[in-house]
Amino acid sequence: xxxxxxxxxxxxxxxxxxxxxxxxxxxxxxxxxxxxxxxxxxxxxxxxxxxxxxxxxxxxxxxxxxxxxxxxxxxxxxxxxxxxxxxxxxxxxxxxxxxxxxxxxxxxxxxxxxxxxxxxxxxxxxxxxxxxxxxxxxxxxxxxxxxxxxxxxxxxxxxxxxxxxxxxxxxxxxxxxxxxxxxxxxxxxxxxxxxxxxxxxxxxxxxxxxxxxxxxxxxxxxxxxxxxxxxxxxxxxxxxxxxxxxxxxxxxxxxxxxxxxxxxxxxxxxxxxxxxxxxxxxxxxxxxxxxxxxxxxxxxxxxxxxxxxxxxxxxxxxxxxxxxxxxxxxxxxxxxxxxxxxxxxxxxxxx
Amino acid sequence: xxxxxxxxxxxxxxxxxxxxxxxxxxxxxxxxxxxxxxxxxxxxxxxxxxxxxxxxxxxxxxxxxxxxxxxxxxxxxxxxxxxxxxxxxxxxxxxxxxxxxxxxxxxxxxxxxxxxxxxxxxxxxxxxxxxxxxxxxxxxxxxxxxxxxxxxxxxxxxxxxxxxxxxxxxxxxxxxxxxxxxxxxxxxxxxxxxxxxxxxxxxxxxxxxxxxxxxxxxx
Numbered sequence: 001x002x003x004x005x006x007x008x009x010x011x012x013x014x015x016x017x018x019x020x021x022x023x024x025x026x027x028x029x030x031x032x033x034x035x036x037x038x039x040x041x042x043x044x045x046x047x048x049x050x051x052x053x054x055x056x057x058x059x060x061x062x063x064x065x066x067x068x069x070x071x072x073x074x075x076x077x078x079x080x081x082x083x084x085x086x087x088x089x090x091x092x093x094x095x096x097x098x099x100x101x102x103x104x105x106x107x108x109x110x111x112x113x114x115x116x117x118x119x120x121x122x123x124x125x126x127x128x129x130x131x132x133x134x135x136x137x138x139x140x141x142x143x144x145x146x147x148x149x150x151x152x153x154x155x156x157x158x159x160x161x162x163x164x165x166x167x168x169x170x171x172x173x174x175x176x177x178x179x180x181x182x183x184x185x186x187x188x189x190x191x192x193x194x195x196x197x198x199x200x201x202x203x204x205x206x207x208x209x210x211x212x213x214x215x216x217x218x219x220x221x222x223x224x225x226x227x228x229x230x231x232x233x234x235x236x237x238x239x240x241x242x243x244x245x246x247x248x249x250x251x252x253x254x255x256x257x258x259x260x261x262x263x264x265x266x267x268x269x270x271x272x273x274x275x276x277x278x279x280x281x282x283x284x285x286x287x288x289x290x291x292x293x294x295x296x297x298x299x300x301x302x303x304x305x306x307x308x309x310x311x312x313x314x315x316x317x318x319x320x321x322x323x324x325x326x327x328x329x330x331x332x333x334x335x336x337x338x339x340x341x342x343x344x345x346x347x348x349x350x351x
Numbered sequence: 352x353x354x355x356x357x358x359x360x361x362x363x364x365x366x367x368x369x370x371x372x373x374x375x376x377x378x379x380x381x382x383x384x385x386x387x388x389x390x391x392x393x394x395x396x397x398x399x400x401x402x403x404x405x406x407x408x409x410x411x412x413x414x415x416x417x418x419x420x421x422x423x424x425x426x427x428x429x430x431x432x433x434x435x436x437x438x439x440x441x442x443x444x445x446x447x448x449x450x451x452x453x454x455x456x457x458x459x460x461x462x463x464x465x466x467x468x469x470x471x472x473x474x475x476x477x478x479x480x481x482x483x484x485x486x487x488x489x490x491x492x493x494x495x496x497x498x499x500x501x502x503x504x505x506x507x508x509x510x511x512x513x514x515x516x517x518x519x520x521x522x523x524x525x526x527x528x529x530x531x532x533x534x535x536x537x538x539x540x541x542x543x544x545x546x547x548x549x550x551x552x553x554x555x556x557x558x559x560x561x562x563x564x565x566x567x568x569x570x
Contacts, residue, residue, distance in 0.1 A: 052476055081478035092473035095567050096491040105487065106477040137567040157477070 001161060001193040002028040002051060007060035009046055009217075020046045021057065022217040028210075030160075033187055033194045035208035036219075037201065037240060043217040044197040048165050051195060052084045053077060065160045082110060085154030089166040091146040093138040099149050100125075100134040106157045124152040127189070128182065144175035151182060155190065162186075164196035168203060176200075180207040201244035205229075205304050213237055226307040241309075242272065242336075249297055249313060253348075257341035265342035266317045266350075268297065269327075272336040273310040280333065283314075290326040292318035293350040315343055317350045356539065359526060364546055366440050367522035370515065371508045374444045378451030378508075379501065385411070385452065386459025387485060393460075397471065397481050407456075414453035419511050422446055423518060443520030447511055451504050458504065462496030463489055495566040502558025506551050513547070523547055 009021035020043045028034040038044045049055035051062060053069050062069045067080055093102050103124060107117045125131050128148040138146055147167060154162055164183070168176040184207050187194055197214075198204065204211050204225060212222040213236060221234045232238045249257070249268075257268055271282075286292045294314050301310035316323055330337050385407065391397050392404040417425070423446040427437045430445040466489055474488045490497075516524025523543045531540025 054472060054476060078478040078480065081476060084476070086473070086476040088469060088473065090467075090469055092467070092469040094470060094488065094492060096494065096565070105474075108487065109474075109477055109479050109483055139567055163476075 001030045001032075001065060002026065002034075002195055003061070003063040004050070005061035005063070007047075007050055007057045007062070009043075009050065009055060010058045020217050021050065024050075024060070024217075024219055026212065026219065026222075028193055028195055030193050031187065031191055032209045033183065033196065033207055035204040035211045035225075036195070036197045036214050037199065037204055037211060038197070038214035039199060042214045044199070044214055045165060046217075047214060048163050048195065048197050051161075051163055052081050052086060082106065082157045083159050084161045084163060085157070085159040086163040086165065087147065087150045087154050087167045089169045091138070091143075091150045091170075093146055093149055093153075095138055097137075098134065099130055099136050099138070099141070102138070102149055103152045103156050106153060110157060120158075121152070121156055124155055127155075127186065128152045142175075143171050144178060147171065147175075147179050148182065151179075151186070155186065155192075160193060162192050162194045164194060166198060167196065169198070169200070173202075176203070177206065183207055201240050205244060205302065213240070226304055229304050229309050230307050253297060253343070256347045257343055259341055261342050262344075264345050266315045266345055266348065267323065267339050268313060268315050268341050268343055270338045270340050271310075271312045271314065271330065272338075273301075273308070273312075282330065282333065282335070285329070286316075286326050290318065290322045290329070292316050292322055292326055295348050295350055297348075313340070315348045315350075317345070356542075359530070359539075360542055360546065363521070363523045363526040363543070367509065367512050367524075367547075367550070370440050370443050370447060370512045370520065370522055371505060374447035374451060374508055374512075375501070375505050377444070377448040378455050378504065381448075382452045382455025382504075383459055383497075385456035387463065387489070389456060389460040390463040390489070391481070391485070397475075397484055411453040411456050414449070415457065419446070419450050420514055422450055423515060438519040440521045443512065443515035443522075447508055447515060450511060451508055454507065455500065455504050458500030459493075459497055462493040462500055465496055466492045495562045498558060498561045498565065502554060502562075505554050505558075509547060509550055509554075 004024050004026040007021050007024040008019065011018045011020060024047060036044055036047065046055055050057050051064065053062065057070065060070070064080065064084060069077060069080055072080060094105065097105070100121070103121045104117045107120055112120070125134060128151055130145070130148055130152060133141065133145060133149075138149065141149065150167075162183075168179050171179060180203060183194060183196075186192055196203070196208070208225050210223065211225050211228050212219045213234065214220075215236055221228070221232070221237050223231075223233075228237065229241055232241055258265060261267070283294055283296070286294055294316060297313045297315060299310070299312040301308050303309070316326065318326075327337060389404065389407050389411070392400040392407070394401065394404070426446050426449060430437050430442050433445055434442045436442050470488050470492060471484055474484050479487070512520065512522050513524025513527065516522045516526070517528050519525070523546060527540055527543040530536040531543060
């Protein structure tokens, strides 16, 4: 549905030429939610703007829905853009128009009559849950509501493709979740193809089918999301996954954790299961096989495309040699083990 | 107050209103498109045209840098060409309009610069033509700023029109000079000042009301 062929984007600045996008090749299939993740400055925004030619690539081909946008005349390009919806981090709603009139704008641009506009946008107001807000102005809405309006507006001209430029980055986690659910919902009901960019792993985890990592203007890793989490190839992919699994202890316990081992303390381990180990009964193994006592301080297992992905923080008590053996056992299983400190035994009970 | 005084004041007030009103409209007809043209041809905007922008900007700057009292005299041949005379209300409208045009152009350009660029990007992504962006996005979004600027211009024109009165343009300025200054008629001077203050207050009030009506930001 979206094909990018050998896209380069170069800027010339007084201090020399900057390559913002370096040989980008990308294929997004129909009906797919494709996520591109990268840190700020990686070129994500430039990349997504190249898809509808808000940024003209220095060289390369952009093909959307079978049409090569890079070869179109300005008026043909305008027509093609009407079939590509786009939503933005800061919503970009017209402050002078009501919710209804904002959603009507793309249809006005196509020259629809008032009646046709109404017929087209009523179902969208329903889909996005904005029916009771049609006469409000954007200034009267919350961030989540504004993004709903922007989504409805992007869908008004019945596009085949939706581009999402950090659409949830300005929203709180709960609202983010609702917006991502809405995106999944419209993909399913309208059979839309969605390309989104984000710097948050949680967005990829929550709604994408496939993911690619953009670093320094290059796509360095691309995979189906479950596989990506199970077998990250590049260090940056591993870093992104680890960052999405960072769980910290409650303050009450964390403040008691010592950095170095002392008499009468127990080690605290952070275990990450990103390989196929999350299904193994490792806690009972540690207890039975190594005679260790385990106190689970925190545990969380996520399921990404039915693939378990977990993190656990445990305090361990037992013979020093057995603790060492237990560590080795876990590491052999492919569990990422990290000793984050030691707790005095009067803090945590193993009784 | 005698009936003659009242008559003089009323007549002069109407003359001022007439001059300011007509020249405001003429200046807006030219200044508004000029301001839009300045904005869209500016670097990084929808119809970037460096040379056109520079030429327009130069004309506007020249126009704005000539003091009104000098402009008024300098354009007398042009005024004669258009109105047939250089004296009277209609003759005053020519320099008043000319003085306000570049002012309005800059005010409009500045109001447009305040429009969030994200909105233009969103409209471009929707497949809007440049004309549609101007009509459906730029003007509605900057309307409060434009009205503010126009209010400012009209108020300046009241001041300028008084100056025009000094060289035979008629209106309240003319009255203030002839009676208040040359004949030491303090009460007449005071009355003209009061009327002008009322005019300015009234225009500002109307302008503020309109800005309020068209502004849908949080308030």
